[in-house]
Amino acid sequence: MIIPCKKIAQELEKELKKEVLALKKKKKSIKLVVFLVGTASDQLSFVKIKKTIASRIGVRFEFINIKETPPFEKFVRLIKETSHDPETTGIIIQQPLPAQLSTDSVYDFIDIKKEIEGHRRKTEFFSPLGLAVLTVFRYLYISPKIDKNLFVDMKKDINGLKKSLKHKKIVIIGRGETGGKPVGKVLTNAKINFVSTNTQTINPTEYYKEADIILTAVGKKVVTADMLKNGVVLVNMGLRHEGGKLKGDYDEKDIKDVAGFYTETPGGVGPLDVLYLYKNLIDAAHMQK
Secondary structure, three states, X not given: OEOOHHHHHHHHHHHHHHHHHHHHHOOXXXXXXXXXXXXXXXXXXXXXXXXXXXXXXXOEEEEEEEOOOOOHHHHHHHHHHHHHOOOOOEEEEOOOOOOOOOOHHHHHHOOOOOEOOOOOOOOOOOOHHHHHHHHHHHHHHOOOOOOHHHOOOHHHHHHHHHHHHOOOOEEEEOOOOOOHHHHHHHHHHOOOOOEXXXXXXXXXXXHHHHOOEEEXXXXXXXXXXXXXXXXXXXXXXXXXXXXXXEEOOEOHHHHOOOOOEEOOOOOOHHHHHHHHHHHHHHHHHHHOO
């Protein structure tokens, strides 16, 4: 059965619109700044999606596209200046960055109350993608009604999620910076046990066959029906192009009769991921005076 991520996203977006409107009534400025180094078409496409959602919920959006890779010092100076601007509520850096700039230290130049993707140490923010995955868990195991209560609050919801997933065998396939790694970090913060597999894992299919939940974040077809236990939950985060179409890490026609629940691609956790980015931005606006 398809997990109705699109319907969940539509409901959560309505709630974000209300929150943005309430902040505006209090004369609170809300502005997201997105940095992108390069001109890769897929990255530009992701930025466009974020801009569209910003327009729909009423958030100001600024896109800083640096087409040629700058020196590291120049790049972080621009980030720091943007962070110091009182008009800026939150900043994200579109990944992946060129190798010369690819280090977690770039996030240290963003004010901790404006670094809304949860990269900095001692941050109050959690990865939007990780929260999107927890929302799917919340829908499946705690609250199947599609409403604003599906928004995950880590402080309030950890115990319920831990209890619901206590006896579930969870496998994450992939450990990339934009997929498996941030999701694994959120699950670890929530004290939810999982096994992480990657290209170095010996006989990974042995883990897949025992898994109750598989989270895929590779960008290649890595899961087929013969690898799965009947009734498994499949949540895809990877993206690949095949025959002019966007697909995930499994073919939906192949696994639909084996999986108990699965996400579609496109239209799976991606829309939820973007909405949590804006949920974090709204929370950042509340934190800032």
